[in-house]
Amino acid sequence: MADDDKRLAAEAALDEVRDGMLVGLGTGSTVAFLIAALGERVRAGLRIEAVATSIASARAAEGQGIIVRDFAGVSLVDLTIDGADEVDARLYAIKGAGGAMLREKVVAAASDRMVVIADGTKRVDAIGAAKLPVEVLPFARSFVTARLEALGAAAVAVREGGTDNGNLILDARFGRIDDPRALAAAIDAVPGALGHGLFLDEVDAAYVADAGVVTRMTRGAD
């Protein structure tokens, strides 16, 4: 079951957590298993502090007795553990089904190391089938939609509800992304597009659990 695999992947990634670390907590249902398992370790004596990539993850971590620092006062994180919607052998990932990809990218960039945790349904040959979320300044909604269509998005939909940052999410369906780096650079260059779910350089390793077996993927290996 996907939930069992999410829990297994989350628990496997806990091996990377050491006493004294500042740990970045991602967002989503897989990270919820991580936060629960990390909470158990903290109650058993592990000494860490955390920063969170969403209000939901901050509340969940505090509920587990984990000390959560305001990321606004932080510039360096030791290790961030986060989920993904797709991850391939290059450790390219699409993130943001949970809507937190902008904060997730900032925290990942501040991190010495970032690892992804996922169940086997997220492991793909090449990223691109998942919808690509783009966080947008509400003022720029139509303009950014037109630019995404010009970049090849077959459909662009405004997601219901905003982000923790008070912005909108446009879900863009590209179907196939031939050149993820070119697409990421093109979206980065659109004024009003504040962030997107293409993570091409951030992920150092991934723990993917499929039917109860956890595989640790690293850069340059399948």
Ligand SMILES: O=C(CO)[C@H](O)[C@H](O)COP(=O)(O)O
């Ligand atoms: O990127 C994310 C949130 O912005 C999530 O990590 C991603 O959507 C995976 O979520 P889940 O673990 O619930 O499948």
